[in-house]
Amino acid sequence: MKTIDLHTPIKEYDLQQLKAGHFLTISGTIYTARDKAHKKIAELVAQKKPLPIDFSNAVIYYAGPSPAPPGMPVGAIGPTTSYRMDAYTEIMLSLGVRMFIGKGSRSSEVKKLLVNYQAVYCSSFGGAAAFLNQCVLDAEIIAFEEFGPEAMYKLTVKNFPVIVINDMYGGDLYADIQ
């Protein structure tokens, strides 16, 4: 299939060219965050406390990997279901996140927010966690280590495959299918 190669940090024109249904491979730095990390980040924002990273132009991957076996940077690392992060998406967008990667559909509220904030939602390949492990060159826990698999990881990835679900123009792959 025809793919678009994207390198982080992502630039404005990178995002502008993306349309629902595009197949992308991402290389560079992405950060994991799932349920507990989102809840914690929202608390830190509310309390005006320092955040673990600068979220400007960041790519957030909804994932909680299995532990790294010896000799590997990380274990199995597929996406988790995204709708559980819907309630926190505006906070993340206001911090500067421009791309989210997960799996499954988003609320109509989130779809509007993506257009307003000019950000993109992609799905990776749910349940292809061993396959996706092969795209991770390096992994480092950068925050919330006490959350175990729900800690925030900084991942260095190469040719990490995703499909654009919601582009910044309101395009929606899942809606097209329904």
Added chain:
Amino acid sequence: MRTISHEELYTAVANLLVQANFHLPDHVYQALSIMHSTEQKPLAKETLNILLQNATIASTKHIPLCQDCGSVIVFLEIGTGITINGNLEETINRAVADTYTNHYLRPSIVKDPLFDRTNTGTNTPAFIHVEIVEGNYIAITVYIKGGGSENMSSLKMFTPTADSEEIINYIVATVKQAGPNPCPPLFLGIGIGGTADVAMLNAKKAVLQKEPHPKEEYRRLEEAILQRCNNTGVGPLGFGGNNTVAMVRIKDAPTHIATLPVALNLNCHSLRYRSTIL
């Protein structure tokens, strides 16, 4: 009376957990493979190709099939002619804790659902269902169920006069509504009849049945559900395509004159389970 040692039970459960988490059952791999060869849409075909590669990588490189190494569900058939020297529950949980630790499987169980969601760190407790049967054996099945697909579970209490068409419509609507969330192509377990709890449990057991229903009318219902679900266009991982459901299995039970429960277990494409007999 035959005695089965807790060490034997421990070893059996530990082996089944390794098999289930790293090696896709042959018939599941074959089902994905057949769908890959018949799928027309390029993105759906590529998705199935990735899922097949995933199974190979998991197996050869010893990386879990999915990062969500699931809730461990254990079905036991315990013969009346055997005794176990040791504590059944403790032995199984020890096998789960050790296997999940030693094989770098993700622990996903929290201690309390509402007031203290602290990870137990060992993926215990397992959810154990015991059935007492005639004979001098123990049959053990471990079933690994991910949280994303479990969240799409559904139960509907139909009125007893409902017909199979209404049931099909409900199932198809549930699969369509769930869309990409439970990671299709799905293995669909359906419990029909019993009480609400029995139907849910039968939906779990149904998906582990390799063979279609022994009764003709239920077999036809399984086929009709499969076909209708595959006409929804949801496709592999919800990216669109002709393969939304890989397999449909029904387990029925007698029920009350006033009830007709229908329970749905939407299992993702990674149907992970193994059985053995001691």
